[in-house]
Amino acid sequence: MERLMKIDRRLLYLVAVVLVAVTVFFPLGLPVSVSKLAVQTYDAIQNLPDNSVVFVAPMYDPGSAGELSPMLKAMLYQCMERKYRIILGNTSWVLGAALAHDIITPIAQEFNYVYGTDYIEIGSKPGGPIWMASAKADLPGTAIVDYNNNPVGQYPLIQAVPRLTQEYVAAFLVLDCGTPGAAEWLAQITQGTSIKLIVGEIQMSVPDSMTYVQSGQYNGMIAGSRGCAEYEQLIGRPGAGLKSQDTMSVIALMVTLFIVLGNIGYLTRKK
Amino acid sequence: MRKEGPMILTVISSLVVVFSQYFFLGQKWALMNSVNNWFLISYSIALALGFVNLTTIHFKYIQRKREGWFYSIILLVCMYGYLVLGLIQTQNGPQFDWIYVNAYSPLGATIFSLVAFFITSAAYRAFRVRTKEATILLVCALFVMLGRAPIGDAIWGGWSAFVSKWVMGTMNVAGMRGINLGIAVGGFATALRIMLGLERAHIGGSGTQ
Numbered sequence: 001m002e003r004l005m006k007i008d009r010r011l012l013y014l015v016a017v018v019l020v021a022v023t024v025f026f027p028l029g030l031p032v033s034v035s036k037l038a039v040q041t042y043d044a045i046q047n048l049p050d051n052s053v054v055f056v057a058p059m060y061d062p063g064s065a066g067e068l069s070p071m072l073k074a075m076l077y078q079c080m081e082r083k084y085r086i087i088l089g090n091t092s093w094v095l096g097a098a099l100a101h102d103i104i105t106p107i108a109q110e111f112n113y114v115y116g117t118d119y120i121e122i123g124s125k126p127g128g129p130i131w132m133a134s135a136k137a138d139l140p141g142t143a144i145v146d147y148n149n150n151p152v153g154q155y156p157l158i159q160a161v162p163r164l165t166q167e168y169v170a171a172f173l174v175l176d177c178g179t180p181g182a183a184e185w186l187a188q189i190t191q192g193t194s195i196k197l198i199v200g201e202i203q204m205s206v207p208d209s210m211t212y213v214q215s216g217q218y219n220g221m222i223a224g225s226r227g228c229a230e231y232e233q234l235i236g237r238p239g240a241g242l243k244s245q246d247t248m249s250v251i252a253l254m255v256t257l258f259i260v261l262g263n264i265g266y267l268t269r270k271k
Numbered sequence: 272m273r274k275e276g277p278m279i280l281t282v283i284s285s286l287v288v289v290f291s292q293y294f295f296l297g298q299k300w301a302l303m304n305s306v307n308n309w310f311l312i313s314y315s316i317a318l319a320l321g322f323v324n325l326t327t328i329h330f331k332y333i334q335r336k337r338e339g340w341f342y343s344i345i346l347l348v349c350m351y352g353y354l355v356l357g358l359i360q361t362q363n364g365p366q367f368d369w370i371y372v373n374a375y376s377p378l379g380a381t382i383f384s385l386v387a388f389f390i391t392s393a394a395y396r397a398f399r400v401r402t403k404e405a406t407i408l409l410v411c412a413l414f415v416m417l418g419r420a421p422i423g424d425a426i427w428g429g430w431s432a433f434v435s436k437w438v439m440g441t442m443n444v445a446g447m448r449g450i451n452l453g454i455a456v457g458g459f460a461t462a463l464r465i466m467l468g469l470e471r472a473h474i475g476g477s478g479t480q
């Protein structure tokens with residue numbers, strides 16, 4: 001029985017790989033119930049005033065794209081269905097802007113969004129929280145050029161949003177996996193204003209962000225890939241988040257099983 | 272003056288920030304906008320400084336043929352090669368962009384994906400019912416893990432989700448808020464010490480006075 005305590009880690013890796021591969025090709029199709037938090041998040045975006053401007057900040061890199069890109073996609077779908085105008089950009093997460101560019105381009109085409117009028121990509125800017133504070137006071141002067149290196153001041157959308165304040169922006173949708181992230185947008189811009197702050201978090205950040213949701217500082221949160229699966233159901237567009245739930249299930253079950261086996265071995269040895 | 276100079280600069284900068292944030296005149300003059308611009312410029316200079324520092328360190332590694340010196344060559348070739356390519360093509364250059372998206376991006380994703388395997392292995396080896404506290408931790412972890420996946424609902428109906436939600440929304444939030452408050456108070460105290468010149472670790476001093 002003591003052997004149960006010393007299972008070779010390579011065997012664990014192998015089992016994990018096989019389980020992931022099997023569930024990708026043969027999905028279990030387990031039902032995913034929708035939580036109140038997902039409904040709250042959906043409503044927070046859905047109930048913004050018509051023709052609102054939303055600032056979407058993909059504050060992540062490829063390491064977190066598996067969880068956050070499906071969230072970004074789903075959020076963009078909901079925003080474009082509601083015909084909100086979108087400013088897409090971040091600070092300090094260079095690849096986040098590139099990842100988001102590949103996501104927003106086909107969706108914008110699908111909804112016939114005009115670049116510069118209905119949406120704009122300002123790319124990734126250096127400076128973190130300081131850039132946020134500067135953009136709050138002067139967006140065109142701080143963003144300077146867009147993702148394609150063209151001056152942002154020429155676009156009607158940026159002309160209509162000279163500052164990131166509640167007079168011009170209705171909500172911030174932040175896809176967050178670290179620092180700087182949603183907490184910095186909260187501290188620099190949305191705190192004490194009527195601007196909604198809605199976040200998409202990797203599962204690892206959910207415990208910390210839950211405190212901001214409960215205090216009402218975050219108006220909604222997509223919590224990890226499970227939250228994304230719930231949100232995708234609410235917008236009626238099942239995507240990668242929902243697909244990943246079978247894999248999540250079998251891996252959670254596998255880890256549980258190995259932990260139980262390890263403890264059986266441990267208790268047997270103790271006796 | 273090597274130490275006094277940076278310390279005087281730190282004190283003056285922090286006083287300007289305090290004045291611009293907490294005093295009417297500071298807000299009226301929009302001093303914070305200038306401070307933010309200074310920061311962004313300093314940030315860029317610091318990046319260049321880091322570039323020079325990295326070059327010096329790795330050049331020495333190569334000269335002295337330290338262990339792993341070959342990797343230093345790779346680093347310098349990548350760093351300078353990419354810099355030159357960027358200067359020639361600018362940030363929207365096709366090759367410059369292609370390398371970043373198709374080399375750096377998959378590497379980042381791969382490294383993060385590997386963490387999943389390490390976590391699986393670490394959970395198996397670390398979660399043992401050695402003490403009462405460890406047992407409580409283990410039970411909570413299992414409930415949260417299963418409660419966050421649809422399999423938890425399939426096994427226990429709504430119970431796993433309920434327990435998971437309670438652990439995350441009540442126990443976790445209580446703990447996290449305490450930690451966050453502690454960090455905030457600690458951060459404030461450290462900032463005050465830096466402003467008063469009592470904390471000198473950032474200018475190469477012995478740390479505290």
